Amino acid sequence: MASTAPHPNPLPEGERELFSEHRQFWLLAFFAILILAVGIGLRDPWPSDEPRYTLAAKQMVESGDWLFPHRGVELYADKPPMLMWLEAASFELVRNWRIAFMLPSFLAALGTLWLIYDLGRRLWNRKIGMYAAMTALMCIQFVFQAKRAQIDPLVVFFITAANWGLLRHLLCGPNWRLYWFGCFCAGLGVITKGVGFLALLMLLPYAWAAVRRWDGIAAIDNATWWRWLLGLVATLAAIALWLVPMLLAARAHAGDPVYTTYVNNILFKQTAHRYANAWHHIHGPLFYLPLMIYNWLPLSLTYPGTLPRWWQALKAKDARILLPLGWIVLVFLFFSASGGKRDVYILPIVPMLALITAPYLQDMLAKRWLRALGAIFLLLIGGCMLGLGIYALGAHPAFATKLAYDRGFEGPADSLWWMCIVIGAAQWLALAIFRLHRAHYAVAGGMLALWMVWGLWAYPLLNDSSSSVGLMHRVSTHLGPQNEIGLIDWKEQNMLMLDRHAMDFGFSAPTSQQFVRGAQWQAAAPAARWLFAQEPAMGHCVDRSKAIDVGHANRRDWWLFKADAVIPGCMPKNSDEAPEPDDAAS
Known part of the structure; x- marks a missing residue:
């Protein structure tokens, strides 16, 4: 006869719940690592930006000059050297450029996910933290950039780290050390891409909430006002880690105008002048609005539910929503005010957007409308991939041939279209398995299929042509x-x-x-x-x-x-073209 004796050491209810949350956290971590890491080591740097930074990093390693990045014989002054330093340091560790050039973006993306998980956990609970990280991981642009060796994943990490320190102080504090840490990370963001200071805009909605006594604001003693000013010191100290040695070294080359030009370019032309008088990627003031919908799918599917809930939270004076949301609006306005716009500029918004979406996600998933939107999203994206692949295989259209020629692709053209078919079929299969009731699982499965095929199939297939x-x-x-x-x-x-x-x-x-x-x-x-x-x-x-x-x-x-x-004494007359902008696609 079966024993009916109870388990000898049953866990208390609270411990069982904690064990379940720990298990969910590690499952999420595994899922994130799988999506972000798949494909590392299977390709070389691809244009437009990746070869530029990796070449500069490689020249740092070979020459020993880590202070001034080079592009061939020229100094490269369009970006600070942070990413190039990290790629070079990664190579020194792993001794393989195929792995090293991707490591900074991979680690930065993982760090960003942990930071918003921790913020969600501290401001609400562990489940909200996991929702926040998962929501960011379901943003197509976030993952796409995380799988590229560009500066943007790194600057997103430093801005998010700055936000983490500031919000820990402003909402969970007071904690002056974390406030100074956040300001220091903002400075690291400045020497990564110049815009790291945007994290400090978080202080503006905080000041509003503090004056109007919103709920959730930390009881900070402002009598010691000098502690606030130490945040500026921390920011400048981080910037000085690169700026002071660079200026001293440039001064040592005072007789060489190349170094003077480098200093003027990187400190002025590529910062304030580029913002105020952009010379490429010129777009109108509403450029970012549609991008925040289709670039941030499927995260953007939550907008119909989060917008009214944010409004209700603001009316209830919930500072946990006001500070990140106010910061998002300020960053959006900052980039919209400049004539030069690229879709990736507003990527630092995504982690804070995921954070303030997470508290309402479980409630929204209980509603049929969000699950239906998720199902429609998979039906459309999967159908488009299936339709494109089947049509290209059957009709061999001219655009397919032109695409392969333009990209220099010499492999079997059918492989490109079979890849599309596999992605589309996997997304429809995920929807068939989980159905409407669990459409959010289907979306996660569909995104996993997309990135697995991209990393394991597309990388090796396209590498020879894309990387040259x-x-x-x-x-x-x-x-x-x-x-x-x-x-x-x-x-x-x-x-x-x-x-x-x-x-x-x-x-x-x-x-x-x-x-x-x-x-x-x-x-x-x-x-x-x-x-x-x-x-x-x-x-x-x-x-x-x-x-x-x-x-x-x-x-x-x-x-x-x-x-x-070579025809002796001849000079080409038709080749004096202006060099392409630093961010131009190749």
């Missing part, structure tokens, strides 16, 4: 062990993917000037030196019959030639 590793391998097959190569009108991925040192004649110099310098360099040792150039840079100065067409990659045609192909 295939192009530069073809170049290397024409070079002997003793041959040298010079680059004209080149892109960062060309130098990065070469198997040897390359000579360059400037990156931002006019291409005609690069050509003349390159021809002079080649003429000094014509038997051993090759030149690699874009088609337009050659103009009518290169005899194509004596040059080698090495292929089409990154929407450009590339050639390789020796001195006998």
